[in-house]
Amino acid sequence: MIIRFKYCKKNEAKYLSHLDMLRILSRSIARAGIKAALSRGFNPKPRITLSNPIPLGVQSLAEYADVEVDVCLDTGYFMKVINSCLPENIIVLDAACTCNKLKSLMSVIDVVLYEFIIEAADNMSLDKIKSFIDAYDSSSIYSFFTQAQQKKIFLLKIYGYAKIFNNNSNRIFKFNDFNKALKQFGQSNGLHIKDSSKTAVFIIKGARLADPFEEVV
Amino acid sequence: MKSLLKMLDPAEIGALLENIEKPGRYIGNEFGIKSKNPDYLLKNPATVNTALVFPDVYEVGMSNLGLQILYKIINSNPLFNAERAFSPWPDFEDRLRKSKTKLFSLENRIFLDCFDLIGFNAAHEMLYTNILNAIDLSGLSIRSLERKALFPLVCCGGSSAVNPWPLSAFMDFMVIGDGEHVISQILGIISNYKEKYLNNSSNYLKSPANLQQVKKEMLFGLSSIEGVFVPSFYSLVYNSDNTIKKIIHTGGSSGITGVKKIRKAVLKDIDSFDTLSDPVVPNIQTVHDRLNIEIMRGCGRGCRFCQAGFTYRPLRQKKVKNLIEKSIEGLLKTGYDEISFTSLSSSDYKELKKLIEKVTESGLFEKISVSLPSLRLDSFSLEIAEIIQSGRKTGLTFAPEAGSQRLRDIIKKDISADELRESIRAAFLKGWTKVKLYFMLGLPFETDDDIKAIAETTNEIIYIAKQCLDKRSFSRLQISVSINAFCPKPFTPFQWCAQENIFKLEEKIRALQQSISSRFVRLHWNSPEKSSIECAFSRGDSRLPDVIEAAWKKGARFDNWTDYFDYGLWVQSFSIAGADPGFYTTRQYGLDEVLPWDVIDIGIKKDYFIKEFNKAAAGIRLNDNKI
Numbered sequence: 001m002i003i004r005f006k007y008c009k010k011n012e013a014k015y016l017s018h019l020d021m022l023r024i025l026s027r028s029i030a031r032a033g034i035k036a037a038l039s040r041g042f043n044p045k046p047r048i049t050l051s052n053p054i055p056l057g058v059q060s061l062a063e064y065a066d067v068e069v070d071v072c073l074d075t076g077y078f079m080k081v082i083n084s085c086l087p088e089n090i091i092v093l094d095a096a097c098t099c100n101k102l103k104s105l106m107s108v109i110d111v112v113l114y115e116f117i118i119e120a121a122d123n124m125s126l127d128k129i130k131s132f133i134d135a136y137d138s139s140s141i142y143s144f145f146t147q148a149q150q151k152k153i154f155l156l157k158i159y160g161y162a163k164i165f166n167n168n169s170n171r172i173f174k175f176n177d178f179n180k181a182l183k184q185f186g187q188s189n190g191l192h193i194k195d196s197s198k199t200a201v202f203i204i205k206g207a208r209l210a211d212p213f214e215e216v217v
Numbered sequence: 218m219k220s221l222l223k224m225l226d227p228a229e230i231g232a233l234l235e236n237i238e239k240p241g242r243y244i245g246n247e248f249g250i251k252s253k254n255p256d257y258l259l260k261n262p263a264t265v266n267t268a269l270v271f272p273d274v275y276e277v278g279m280s281n282l283g284l285q286i287l288y289k290i291i292n293s294n295p296l297f298n299a300e301r302a303f304s305p306w307p308d309f310e311d312r313l314r315k316s317k318t319k320l321f322s323l324e325n326r327i328f329l330d331c332f333d334l335i336g337f338n339a340a341h342e343m344l345y346t347n348i349l350n351a352i353d354l355s356g357l358s359i360r361s362l363e364r365k366a367l368f369p370l371v372c373c374g375g376s377s378a379v380n381p382w383p384l385s386a387f388m389d390f391m392v393i394g395d396g397e398h399v400i401s402q403i404l405g406i407i408s409n410y411k412e413k414y415l416n417n418s419s420n421y422l423k424s425p426a427n428l429q430q431v432k433k434e435m436l437f438g439l440s441s442i443e444g445v446f447v448p449s450f451y452s453l454v455y456n457s458d459n460t461i462k463k464i465i466h467t468g469g470s471s472g473i474t475g476v477k478k479i480r481k482a483v484l485k486d487i488d489s490f491d492t493l494s495d496p497v498v499p500n501i502q503t504v505h506d507r508l509n510i511e512i513m514r515g516c517g518r519g520c521r522f523c524q525a526g527f528t529y530r531p532l533r534q535k536k537v538k539n540l541i542e543k544s545i546e547g548l549l550k551t552g553y554d555e556i557s558f559t560s561l562s563s564s565d566y567k568e569l570k571k572l573i574e575k576v577t578e579s580g581l582f583e584k585i586s587v588s589l590p591s592l593r594l595d596s597f598s599l600e601i602a603e604i605i606q607s608g609r610k611t612g613l614t615f616a617p618e619a620g621s622q623r624l625r626d627i628i629k630k631d632i633s634a635d636e637l638r639e640s641i642r643a644a645f646l647k648g649w650t651k652v653k654l655y656f657m658l659g660l661p662f663e664t665d666d667d668i669k670a671i672a673e674t675t676n677e678i679i680y681i682a683k684q685c686l687d688k689r690s691f692s693r694l695q696i697s698v699s700i701n702a703f704c705p706k707p708f709t710p711f712q713w714c715a716q717e718n719i720f721k722l723e724e725k726i727r728a729l730q731q732s733i734s735s736r737f738v739r740l741h742w743n744s745p746e747k748s749s750i751e752c753a754f755s756r757g758d759s760r761l762p763d764v765i766e767a768a769w770k771k772g773a774r775f776d777n778w779t780d781y782f783d784y785g786l787w788v789q790s791f792s793i794a795g796a797d798p799g800f801y802t803t804r805q806y807g808l809d810e811v812l813p814w815d816v817i818d819i820g821i822k823k824d825y826f827i828k829e830f831n832k833a834a835a836g837i838r839l840n841d842n843k844i
Contacts, residue, residue, distance in 0.1 A: 012245070013244075015240035015244050020241060020500055026554075027498060029552070030552035031248070031549070031551065038583055043586075044583075057231075057234070057240065085248070087498075089246055
């Protein structure tokens, strides 16, 4: 039996690494009184696997984890107890339980969505930023959103590939590289990144982006 | 009454932590935090705020049980608030200084100079420069007499505070002994003063003379608490040969004549405080990343070199029923899968086997590993080791401390050569192939033969292994020999002894290296230079604060970290302060000399130490542990 759950790493929790998260989730699950299945060997550890690592210092609203358990749990109950046992700023947002075998999260996740909140100088045109992103990676899919009241602040949503596809010569989207390039571009072009976060991950199903929970239900 | 607490603006954290190594060290946010929230502090401005600082990096500091115990006690009281802080790693110190940001607590990110009390854990001597650095990073003067404001008061406690002089110039007061009761008494007095003077009489304190009078009065009040030493009330008068002529009482009330010794605070009923079962659980991996359960305080062995063995007396064993309950509760509350039963000599706890079995076989946990920090080398310990390593056989650690029986008798390390042989044999027969051995070099009355005996013991172990192990296991044999230089410590029978000089120690290590040349043996040693500085601090007097300050100014930090310890810098610092390190290290102190730590009453009479020293000199080993 596997419980797949989605959680966020907000605020200061973004400074916790992938390995920290494994340890924190293992202990939180133990504190919640949920018995995770153990790995074999002299040093048995709870069987928990996580979705793709995120760079240290980046907020995420869409982290996923699979935990193997012996008995199926009501997911509402699971969320309630686990959330009372997690450190601050780590919150489980959704959960689902399945008896099926699941492919590991890291192997199935194809696309990651990052969002940047950017403040621009008055004379900045969106076209200029667009040509910067196209030049950075021509296969990028992105969009901009502006708010009516705050014209100078806009939201950039960029979809990046989490892996290389055999039939495609795509690039893996590396957050840190893009962030650095965008920062540099911004410095000479009057842009300031106010905030950034990972907001969703997807599995490509045909022509559509599917949520990792679809595998469970 | 307005709250004067200044906190770090949350918007600044991002820039502060950018590209900082292991930022998880500085963010708090752990499970099990007990501090009051900012709203509470705002609504209750009279709350006494204490910063508990372990002056090493987070991963080391969070492994310290004392910090967690005090944190729990203070925060259980609605009038008091405790928050944690640790030494910033040099990269973060640099960031703090460049951005002119003061050191702040992990919980509410309150700048340290806004606390009422800053309490340091002086767990060992090599932390002293980090203590100075943390005071400075808080925006305060490092010297207590230059800190004119009423608050924060700066204090320290912990193992190395038993000789208070090296830190005396920096501390408003120091606590000797167990802190459980003392901390609430201290905060009670501080609370009275905080309320009285911050509420309505602030004008009165605008006059520097009044302020100093009130501060002195408060310190005098604190000095009436058992175990509290106020350095500014005492001073040492020296003879022309730099030894101490007398200790004088210079402050407090004028009526006092003679010197009142500071009696160590002792928690008589060890079960009167609940064993901590809900510590803060770190988010990042720490040095001892497990549930620590203290099972005993003190040690009944009386090894003559061991300071903790004397300063933590009397031996107090906790009730096994409580320990079983609290261990299980702690594992459930924290989610740890490892538990450590800590004490100075855990195999002496009379119901250890029962405790381990009741916890691991409670049926509540599928897999719990147990670690014991200090096992003796005997058949009982082997049995325990087999239970806790449950088939893993990761390795056994033994501490014969000296190579020869003669020297073990002198230091009163209660292991006979036969016991040693038999235990090792039994360990090999049970399948262990990794053994770690601890020895000391430069012990009092040591001869070349005693050093040879270390090599002989090691070779004998290889010989036993050859007899007991089959060919395949024998090829996996690993003997790790760890060498430490002996350091004479206050409140031990060897407190007067000279430390061997560095060159001699290095020579002895080289000799040992040559005589242990088997491929099965790995020899490790700790730098004799570091040990020599540790010794100077342990036995230092009121001239040592100048040395520590000079070293800190030259950039000494994290002296316990081999990468950061710089012996040359320390030698220069001694010379700047006009002190001779040899006076505190390689010099034999006279039995009739006034010792700096004579100002502390540790609960054991000097005569007892002299008697023990004489027995050692005569090579007598007696099972007399009575004080």
